[in-house]
Amino acid sequence: MSLKQADDHTQCRAMSDVLNRVGDKWSVMIVGRLGDQTLRFSEIRRSIGTISQRMLTLTLRNLERDGLVTRTVYPEVPPRVEYALTPLGQSLRKPINALWDWSVDHYEDITAARADYDADQDEAAKPIRRPYAGREAQG
């Protein structure tokens, strides 16, 4: 049976499961970097710049486990390992790009909203400052 006819609860499981992958810190970036090319471990690492080698390994393993990337080991010295998106990984690029576009289109709205919110918070957090300045000067 297809999930499309499944109940809401089951669909939610699917969604949150996918979000666990897509929503982690590096997966989307790696999928974006791979695009339709094949890249080596160190190429991915350099193209991202700030990812630790441990996190890159973990993230690639998870993507591989979920069937989104292939990992090809060439038995050479020094070793060479190449990563590429599977067709399934490719198909994820479209909804990810939709989210990417939304981010770019609305990011300024978000930062503006945050600035407003934080300004209000700061205002509310201020010590009460009444227009009265005689008491302690006299005491």
Add this chain to the structure above:
Amino acid sequence: MSLKQADDHTQCRAMSDVLNRVGDKWSVMIVGRLGDQTLRFSEIRRSIGTISQRMLTLTLRNLERDGLVTRTVYPEVPPRVEYALTPLGQSLRKPINALWDWSVDHYEDITAARADYDADQDEAAKPIRRPYAGREAQG
């Protein structure tokens, strides 16, 4: 200047910032539950079922800060607080739904890939089992 002409690095900041919100455990679920309705705190909580009141509060605060939901307090006893999506929050539903659809469409592929991967791992982790059974019986 629009972010659309910004460099890749700046766009990445926007994207990962958005993913930090969208990718957390509850935000997408809340946005989905709100849809185009207005809901009270306890209604959201019940409709999700398993979220703790602390996480619901925190998530709603973050969504409010980012300008995605409005929070309306009615000065009554007992208190009533209503939440609804802003236009910005509404606009997020579309890319989120795209991702939702992808999840539903490909979730079985993912679970199958995981099963394969895990089976291979188990296989590799097994103690070596050669088709040879004479040595220790004779020694």
Add this chain to the structure above:
DNA sequence: CAGGATCCAAATAGATACTG
């Protein structure tokens, strides 16, 4: 009812050192 405050457990991320 809505949510603030606290404490605790678990997941996640980074730095570092080592290896085939």
Add this chain to the structure above:
DNA sequence: CAGTATCTATTTGGATCCTG
């Protein structure tokens, strides 16, 4: 080069108790 192993710091999530 492409990892693995280990240790630690930070983040996150949940349980519980308390309040206007």
